[in-house]
Amino acid sequence: MPVDGKKLLATIPFFRDIEPSLIDRLTPYMHHKTHRKGDLIFLEGDQGNEIYFIGSGSVSIYSFDKSKKVILAYLREGEYFGEMALMKPGMVRSATAECLVQTKLYILRRHDFQLLIENDRNIAFHLLDYTMDRLRRANQQIYDLTFLNVRLRMIKQLLYLAENYPIEGLNEFVIPVKITHQQMAEMVGAARETASKVLQELQDEGLIHIQDKLFHLKDIKLLRAKLLQEE
Numbered sequence: 001m002p003v004d005g006k007k008l009l010a011t012i013p014f015f016r017d018i019e020p021s022l023i024d025r026l027t028p029y030m031h032h033k034t035h036r037k038g039d040l041i042f043l044e045g046d047q048g049n050e051i052y053f054i055g056s057g058s059v060s061i062y063s064f065d066k067s068k069k070v071i072l073a074y075l076r077e078g079e080y081f082g083e084m085a086l087m088k089p090g091m092v093r094s095a096t097a098e099c100l101v102q103t104k105l106y107i108l109r110r111h112d113f114q115l116l117i118e119n120d121r122n123i124a125f126h127l128l129d130y131t132m133d134r135l136r137r138a139n140q141q142i143y144d145l146t147f148l149n150v151r152l153r154m155i156k157q158l159l160y161l162a163e164n165y166p167i168e169g170l171n172e173f174v175i176p177v178k179i180t181h182q183q184m185a186e187m188v189g190a191a192r193e194t195a196s197k198v199l200q201e202l203q204d205e206g207l208i209h210i211q212d213k214l215f216h217l218k219d220i221k222l223l224r225a226k227l228l229q230e231e
Helices: 003-010 019-030 110-119 124-146 150-163 181-188 192-204 218-228
Strands: 031-036 040-042 050-056 058-065 066-074 094-099 101-108 209-211 214-217
Touching: 003 019, 003 040, 003 050, 003 058, 019 031, 019 101, 019 110, 050 058, 050 110, 066 124, 101 110, 124 150, 150 181, 150 192, 150 214, 150 218, 192 209
Parallel strands: none
Antiparallel strands: 031 101, 040 094, 050 101, 058 066, 058 094, 209 214
């Protein structure tokens, strides 16, 4: 079934600044696929020949430091991934991508994506900006793992997850993705037991509430203040 260009524009912000005529030329080369929860889209070290756009659902991007799993990002509807391996032929995937829930992906192969860039050079700059944002995030993550304790890393991660959603003006927010203690531990580079202890402390302090794996941030302003006080 061909990709619906109008639905693509409505769902994926990346395509909204592209000329509609170019989108019409592009969609015949795209295909979409629905994955189940737990499906691996690609593995670290695989050859990278496709870029993926999330039509619905969410994806975890992670790597391994020796035997420890480290979650690099949680991506949701409208975001894309896999672009770094498209930059140069022969490059391999730098991380593993796994579906957190049932997820619909729009997929574009390297050759067709290059044609898109050749027809609109602004796309290359847009892609570069997005990649640089991710690089800055990765650098910050390295800094945090090196210099911050688990409690501070946990608070920063909770605030970061909330900021991925429209929360302007809100002081309470429920992160709309189910996250286990193990997954949270992997996001902050800690043992599960340590992560669970810190999460319990934050609940005892009335800063968060966890129910059915959903994290309720009860006072975002206070969480930010705690972060500034303790850093």
